[in-house]
Amino acid sequence: MASPARPPRAAPSSRGDFLLCGCQGGAEGPLAARQEEVLPALRRAAWRRGVVTFRLGAADPPDDFAPDLVFARTAIRCFGQVAGQGIEECAAAVSALVGGASWDVVHVWSRDPRADVPLAEIGNAVRAACGIDSAAGEVARPGDLVLDCVVDSTLRWWVGWHRAASPQSTWPGGFYPGRLAPHAVSRAWLKLDEALASFQPALVAGQRACELGAAPGGACQRLLEAGLEVVGVDPAEVDARVAGHERFTQWRMRARDVRLRQFVGFDWLVSDMNIDPRSTMVAIERVVTAPGVRLRGVIATLKLPDWSRASELGAWLGRFRSWGYEPAARQLSTGGREVCVVALAAGRSGGPQRNRVRSARRPARRRPAR
Numbered sequence: 104m105a106s107p108a109r110p111p112r113a114a115p116s117s118r119g120d121f122l123l124c125g126c127q128g129g130a131e132g133p134l135a136a137r138q139e140e141v142l143p144a145l146r147r148a149a150w151r152r153g154v155v156t157f158r159l160g161a162a163d164p165p166d167d168f169a170p171d172l173v174f175a176r177t178a179i180r181c182f183g184q185v186a187g188q189g190i191e192e193c194a195a196a197v198s199a200l201v202g203g204a205s206w207d208v209v210h211v212w213s214r215d216p217r218a219d220v221p222l223a224e225i226g227n228a229v230r231a232a233c234g235i236d237s238a239a240g241e242v243a244r245p246g247d248l249v250l251d252c253v254v255d256s257t258l259r260w261w262v263g264w265h266r267a268a269s270p271q272s273t274w275p276g277g278f279y280p281g282r283l284a285p286h287a288v289s290r291a292w293l294k295l296d297e298a299l300a301s302f303q304p305a306l307v308a309g310q311r312a313c314e315l316g317a318a319p320g321g322a323c324q325r326l327l328e329a330g331l332e333v334v335g336v337d338p339a340e341v342d343a344r345v346a347g348h349e350r351f352t353q354w355r356m357r358a359r360d361v362r363l364r365q366f367v368g369f370d371w372l373v374s375d376m377n378i379d380p381r382s383t384m385v386a387i388e389r390v391v392t393a394p395g396v397r398l399r400g401v402i403a404t405l406k407l408p409d410w411s412r413a414s415e416l417g418a419w420l421g422r423f424r425s426w427g428y429e430p431a432a433r434q435l436s437t438g439g440r441e442v443c444v445v446a447l448a449a450g451r452s453g454g455p456q457r458n459r460v461r462s463a464r465r466p467a468r469r470r471p472a473r
Contacts, residue, residue, distance in 0.1 A: 109207055109244065109246065109247065111246050111248075112205055112206070112207060112247075112248040113248075114166045114204075114248065114264075114266070115201060115202065115204035115264060116202070116204070117182065117201075117202060117204075118163065118180055119159075119180035119181050119182045119183075119263055119264070120158065120159055120181075120182075121148060121156045121157065121158055121159060121180070121181040121183075121263075122142075122145060122156065122157045122159055122164075122168075122170075122178055122179070122180065122181065123154060123155075123156045123178070123179050123180075123181035123251075123253065123261055123263050124154070124155050124156070124157075124172060124175035124176075124177070124178045124179075125153060125154055125175065125176045125177045125212070125214070125253065125276050125277060126153060126154070126155065126174050126175055126176055126434070127153070127174070127176070127434060127436075127440075128152045128153050128215065129152075129410055129440065130174040130410065130413075130434060130440075131150055131152070131153075131154075131155050132410055132413075133173075133174045133410055133413035133414075133416075134155050134172055134173075134174040134175055135147055135150075135155055136413070136414065137171075137172045137173050137174060137416075138155075138157060138170075138172060140417070141170060141171055141172065142157070142170055142172075144160065144161075144162055145157035145158065145159060145160070145162065146158045146160065151214060151255070152214070152215060153214045153215050153216075154214045154253065154255075154261070156181060159180075164180075165266075166248075166265075166266035167265070167266040167267070167268035167272070168180075168265070168266075169268055169269050169272055171431075173416065173432045173433060173434060173442065174413070174434045174442075175277070176271065176276060176277030176278065176434075176436055177251075177265070177271065177272060177274075177276055177277030178265070179249075179251045179253075179263035179264060179265040180263050180264055180265060181261055181262070181263035182200050182201065182262050182263055182264075183200065183261070183262065184255070184259060184260065184261050184262070185197055185200060185259070185260055185262055186258055186259045186260075187258055188258070189258070190221070190224055190225055190228045190257070190258070191228050191232070193225075193228070193258055193259075193260060194225070194228035194229045194231070194232035194233075195232050197229055197232060197233065197250075197252065197260070197262050198232040198233050200262055201233065201250065201262065201264075204248075204250075204264075205234075205235075205248075206233065206235050206248050206249065206250040206264075207235075207237065207243065207244075207247035207248050207249065208235070208237040208241045208243045208247055208249055208250070209226055209229050209230050209233070209235055209237060209241075209249070209250045209251075209252065210243070210249050210250070210251050210252070210275035210276060211225050211226040211229065211240075211251075211252045211254065211275065212251075212252075212253060212254065212275045212276025212278065213253075213254045213276075214253055214254060214255050214261075216278070218254075218256075220254050220256070220257050221257065222240075222254065223239050223240070225252060225254060225257075225260070226239045226240070226252075227239065229250070229252055233250065235250065240275060240280075242273050242274055242275070242280055243267035243272070243273040243274075244267065244273065245267055245268055245273065246266070246267065246268075247266070247267045247273070248264065248266055248267075249264060249265050249266070249267055249272075250262075250264055251263045251264055251265065251276075253276075269301075270300055270301055270303065271301055271433070271436075274436075277436060278436045279293075279296075279297040279300065279301075279435070279436045279437055281293065281296050281297060281300065281437075286344070287321055287324060287325075288319050288320050288321050288324055288342040288344055288345060289319050289320065289321030289342075290321060290437070291320075291321030291322040291325075291375055292321035292322065292324050292325045293321075293437050294321075294322070294375065294404070294435055294437050294438050294443070295321070295322045295325040295326070295373070295375075295402070296325055296437075297435045297436065297437045297438075298402055298435060298443050298445060299325075299329075301433055301435070301443075302402075302431060302433070302443075302445040304371075304399075304400055304402065304445055304447065305399075306326070306329045306330075306331060306371065307330070308329065308330025308331065309330065309331070309332070310331050310332070310370040310371065310399070311331065311332045311333075311334070311368060311369045311370050311371070312326045312331045312332070312333050312334070312369065312370060312371040312372070312373055313333075313334045313335075313336065313366065313369045313371070313372055313373070313390075314326070314333065314334070314335050314336065314372075314373040314374065314375075315336050315337075315358040315372070315373070315374040315376060315386055315387075315390075316336070316337055316358065316374060316375060316376030316377070316378075317335025317336055317337040317341060317353070318335070318337040318339035318340060318341050319339075319340075319341060319342045319345075320335060320341040320342045320344075320345035320346070322373055322375055323335045323341070323345050323351060324342075324344070324345050326371075326373065327345070327348050327350055327351060331350070331370075331371070332350045333348075333350060333351050333352070334351075334352045334353070334354060334369075335351065335352075335353045335354070336353075336354045336356065336357075336358050336361055337353070337354075337355070338355050338356055338357055341353050358376075358386050358389075358390075359386065359389065363389070363390075363393040363394070363396075364393075364395070366390050366393055366396050367393075367395040367396055369396070369398060370398060370399045370400075371398060371399060371400055371401070371402065372387065372390055372391065372398055372400075372401045372402070372403075373401075373402045373403070374386065374387060374401070374402075374403045374404065375403075375404040376404075376406075377406060378406065379406070379408065380405040380406055380407065380412065380415070380419065383403065383404075383405055383406070384405075384419055384422060387401060387403060388422070388426065391426045391427075391428070392426060397448070398448060399447065399448055400428070400445065400446055400447040400448060401423070401428060401444070401445070401446045402443070402444075402445050403443070403444045403445075403446070404438065404441050404442070404443050404444075405419060405441060405442045405443075405444060406439075406440070406441045407440045407441055407442065409440075410440065413442070416432065416442060419444070420432060420444070423444065423446040424449075427448060427449050428446035428447060428448055428449060429446060429447050429448075429449050430444050430445070430446035431444070431445055431446075432444045432445075
């Protein structure tokens with residue numbers, strides 16, 4: 104049973120003069136470039152690995168402000184920094200900085216996930232100093248007022264806040280709290296798990312999905328767990344735990360060698376190929392524009408050979424729109440130097456379809472004719 108909604112708390116009277124965005128180390132430049140496109144009124148301020156801040160100036164965004172910055176794991180209103188001789192002294196400085204504001208949860212996260220900092224100890228000290236009754240590392244609920252402590256070093260933190268709304272804004276620092284399942288055959292399982300949690304496309308048991316570049320089968324495995332019938336396209340071998348599943352079929356060939364008519368009747372196209380993003384886009388275009396193909400959506404990972412390629416993202420999203428899909432993009436916290444795009448067919452429900460005529464039989468377990 105879902106927990107009852109908490110009465111909404113009032114936002115702090117002092118709202119903070121900066122927007123602080125956490126990101127993957129190295130993504131600071133693409134994030135700032137994206138800010139210039141979607142929030143040109145903001146001015147860049149402090150910039151550290153994993154954190155970029157912008158001066159809000161006269162802008163006063165709403166409590167649940169979640170700008171479409173793609174490369175930002177999270178975006179919070181920032182009051183400034185605190186420092187001290189010990190963790191309890193820093194926590195007392197946090198309490199003084201935020202005044203009498205009350206909070207639902209505290210999110211404590213590190214600017215650099217590689218740094219060895221005592222996040223749990225810091226969280227406990229902040230909760231005690233601010234009188235917050237919540238568990239360590241608690242995931243917020245939509246509508247919660249979240250106090251954020253961004254740990255620059257053990258005794259120096261940025262302090263800010265946000266109103267939880269989107270799924271990723273409920274996770275401390277925007278880091279997906281899910282873990283790689285022990286039975287997962289590859290990290291692609293976890294990346295797709297985060298994509299489904301972030302974008303919430305309406306995958307329904309019984310729908311059909313095709314993954315281009317499926318080996319060793321992690322994403323296919325996650326789709327199977329969602330109850331879908333899955334075809335994996337890859338000349339390489341898929342893990343036996345996936346290959347032996349009753350709802351899985353492998354077409355052992357390159358995606359470009361599959362006849363277009365074979366893609367008719369699928370609901371979802373998935374792609375996480377370790378190739379140049381332009382080649383990925385070509386492979387997707389070949390499928391989505393084929394006669395008779397009417398997908399509900401595409402879930403695609405676009406690899407970035409280097410960060411400069413992030414400048415092409417706008418053009419890639421434009422191509423999805425030209426094919427009749429509405430794309431949303433995000434750099435997942437479980438991924439590498441890449442962007443996940445979930446594009447839903449324009450004008451079509453993401454849930455169960457109506458008035459669609461197609462064969463209900465499972466795809467045959469055979470290699471399609473060349």
